[in-house]
Amino acid sequence: MKIAIVGSGAIGLYYGALLQRSGREVAFLMRSDLPVAKERGIRVVRKDETFVLDEVAAFARAEEIGVCDLVIVSLKATGNGSLAEILPPLVGRGTKLLTLQNGLGNDALLAELFPKNKVFGGLCFVCLNRIEPAVVENYMAGSISLGPRLGEDLAEAEEIVELFKAAGVKTRCEPNLAEVQWKKLVWNVPFNGLAIAAGGVTTDVIVGSPELCGEARALMREIIAASHFFGYDFGEGFEDYQIKITRPMEGYRPSSMIDFVEGRPVEVEAIWGEPLRQAKAAGVATPKLEMLYALLKRLCR
Amino acid sequence: MKIAIVGSGAIGLYYGALLQRSGREVAFLMRSDLPVAKERGIRVVRKDETFVLDEVAAFARAEEIGVCDLVIVSLKATGNGSLAEILPPLVGRGTKLLTLQNGLGNDALLAELFPKNKVFGGLCFVCLNRIEPAVVENYMAGSISLGPRLGEDLAEAEEIVELFKAAGVKTRCEPNLAEVQWKKLVWNVPFNGLAIAAGGVTTDVIVGSPELCGEARALMREIIAASHFFGYDFGEGFEDYQIKITRPMEGYRPSSMIDFVEGRPVEVEAIWGEPLRQAKAAGVATPKLEMLYALLKRLCR
CATH class of the missing domain: 3.40.50.720 (NAD(P)-binding Rossmann-like Domain)
Known part of the structure; x- marks a missing residue:
């Protein structure tokens, strides 16, 4: 082989x-x-x-x-x-x-x-x-x-x-591959995205700020809502679980953030653009993802 | 005198x-x-x-x-x-x-x-x-x-x-002073804010990008909705009018954006924090303003 x-x-x-x-x-x-x-x-x-x-x-x-x-x-x-x-x-x-x-x-x-x-x-x-x-x-x-x-x-x-x-x-x-892809987005969309949009910060800055952590959770709820529409259920407490697994990562730099600060291309369409388009087509409200995508598209151009 | x-x-x-x-x-x-x-x-x-x-x-x-x-x-x-x-x-x-x-x-x-x-x-x-x-x-x-x-x-x-x-x-x-203050926020919240969050861009970049212009409009609608709650009505087409007056400004750098790129303090609480708190207290949904504030608070710290 x-x-x-x-x-x-x-x-x-x-x-x-x-x-x-x-x-x-x-x-x-x-x-x-x-x-x-x-x-x-x-x-x-x-x-x-x-x-x-x-x-x-x-x-x-x-x-x-x-x-x-x-x-x-x-x-x-x-x-x-x-x-x-x-x-x-x-x-x-x-x-x-x-x-x-x-x-x-x-x-x-x-x-x-x-x-x-x-x-x-x-x-x-x-x-x-x-x-x-x-x-x-x-x-x-x-x-x-x-x-x-x-x-x-x-x-x-x-x-x-x-x-x-x-x-x-x-x-x-x-x-079901699509289901696990959406499941992973529940972490990647908020943490990779906010790490860039907040100026190139590590995950501890996001979970440590009441405002940014609130935005991370709101983004997760949008992805989870879109996932529900497609028939995927990640179970009760999945949002809390994401925060829980992120805390011990401490000063972790999400891969997209590293790409961003080092001037390399960022997977804006795969991680934010395509999920946004699929959620929109499904009629799921994603105001946070929409703003994050608009900012990232410009920041990572 | x-x-x-x-x-x-x-x-x-x-x-x-x-x-x-x-x-x-x-x-x-x-x-x-x-x-x-x-x-x-x-x-x-x-x-x-x-x-x-x-x-x-x-x-x-x-x-x-x-x-x-x-x-x-x-x-x-x-x-x-x-x-x-x-x-x-x-x-x-x-x-x-x-x-x-x-x-x-x-x-x-x-x-x-x-x-x-x-x-x-x-x-x-x-x-x-x-x-x-x-x-x-x-x-x-x-x-x-x-x-x-x-x-x-x-x-x-x-x-x-x-x-x-x-x-x-x-x-x-x-x-009514509060009314004109809210009225001015309809421009300042989106354009000063997105100019910073999108990486220090001029107003033409915002009105020229379908995504960022969409976010600017959505932010305006949130401020207008909060204003309605307080009893202020800026009339039909006020959102469109903001875009119309911004186009001829071309490469204008909103004052907060200049402060940001030059490393001076930015009026984050006066322009985004206090309106967000007042809108929230009134029960008006402001998901876009909330995210913008979270990002600006970190970016301009």
């Missing part, structure tokens, strides 16, 4: 490294990290251990990799426009595609590009930062919720889940 | 200069602009004319000025905490107090400090910038809407209006 990792941000480096360490054949498609990865390998820094993959199959062009069994897309969603050009050499008749990207719209794009292939999506609940080329830092073990774009592909989703489990990643198979 | 101008920002310099040019005795209480005003006078730059007041009675301490007939407070509202200390030497039994400050809560403070004196408020609809010490630039003629804090003082308000008219300022007497 041959796996391609497309995009060497924190997610791609981390899960690609774990899959390779578990014995899989992994090919990394990279740009900026390529020389470092070739020379020094990929390094993963965790609380309890640090490990280095010395031998990394890293490539600049998909043609050098060829057709794979599984293509994992871990590019930032702002780079989705290039997938139509990048992916074809990796995708054959039986190739499965897995997006580990943030927000909404990514699996729909893969399905559009490769209508005959099976598409899956995974949501990574994890704190990762790529601290320098080919070096990724992991703050908490975390987990992946992984599901098929179409319900009929559930059995294949379970096979991919086993792959990650064998690599030591807590992974759960979710029959 | 002796007039004191407390605070030599754009508003104080401009109206003080016009009052003095019309023959009134004006004393300026200044801090940073004092040496320049003493040496070179005050200069007013307008589209059609530039004039300089060579002889300016500028002072550093209120004791040097003594009791006045009219005390005009043109400090930024963020400096209100110092008024209890600054004003007393200027205020005698018959002294009238006029605040030309932005937002809500300023006349209430003056009435609290000097319960036996008559308090008035003026809203300046004008584009002014203090471009260097003792130099103020005026972009459009503009006008003042001036009224008594208490309805019973309407006749005295009319006397003050005449003073400004004689100085060449288009001034209108308004029987």
Whole structure:
């Protein structure tokens, strides 16, 4: 089984490294990290251990990799426009595609590009930062919720889940991908968004300010209301739970905020724009999300 | 008749200069602009004319000025905490107090400090910038809407209006001060606020972006809804009118935005905090104002 990792941000480096360490054949498609990865390998820094993959199959062009069994897309969603050009050499008749990207719209794009292939999506609940080329830092073990774009592909989703489990990643198979995508947005929309709009602040500033924490909760309620409309129920107290899990993160910098302060593209459409459009189309009132999106679209242009 | 101008920002310099040019005795209480005003006078730059007041009675301490007939407070509202200390030497039994400050809560403070004196408020609809010490630039003629804090003082308000008219300022007497304060907030809340929250942008960016212009309009509707609750009606099409008057301003930088980008205090409580608290107390839904206030409070801390 041959796996391609497309995009060497924190997610791609981390899960690609774990899959390779578990014995899989992994090919990394990279740009900026390529020389470092070739020379020094990929390094993963965790609380309890640090490990280095010395031998990394890293490539600049998909043609050098060829057709794979599984293509994992871990590019930032702002780079989705290039997938139509990048992916074809990796995708054959039986190739499965897995997006580990943030927000909404990514699996729909893969399905559009490769209508005959099976598409899956995974949501990574994890704190990762790529601290320098080919070096990724992991703050908490975390987990992946992984599901098929179409319900009929559930059995294949379970096979991919086993792959990650064998690599030591807590992974759960979710029959409904859209549901877990909305579920993750309940955290990402407020915390990634307010961290940028409040001037590049860490999560402790948001939960520590009565006003900003109130806005975070109000944004969560809008996402939860939209989720309800689509038939998803995250249970009682889900809003409180988000605050509870955020407090111990202390000075955590949400990934979009890091992108923002470092002048890199921010996934504004995937995380805020597409959910806003879907909620609006469903007739769900989202005044807070609307304002946050308007500000982010300008701030992150 | 002796007039004191407390605070030599754009508003104080401009109206003080016009009052003095019309023959009134004006004393300026200044801090940073004092040496320049003493040496070179005050200069007013307008589209059609530039004039300089060579002889300016500028002072550093209120004791040097003594009791006045009219005390005009043109400090930024963020400096209100110092008024209890600054004003007393200027205020005698018959002294009238006029605040030309932005937002809500300023006349209430003056009435609290000097319960036996008559308090008035003026809203300046004008584009002014203090471009260097003792130099103020005026972009459009503009006008003042001036009224008594208490309805019973309407006749005295009319006397003050005449003073400004004689100085060449288009001034209108308004029987209800709170009404004109809310009316001005319909512009100030969205444009000063979004100009900061969107990253320090000019008004053309706001009216030129469908998303930001939509937010500006939504903020206006919240202020108009609160105003309705208090019994004020600005008439049909008032929201559209705000957009219409803003378009020709082109690259105008709202005063709060200038303060923000130049690192000076921003009148967050007067312009956003106090209106939000009054609207909330009245039970008017203001989700947009609430988010804007939360962001501004952090951004301008």
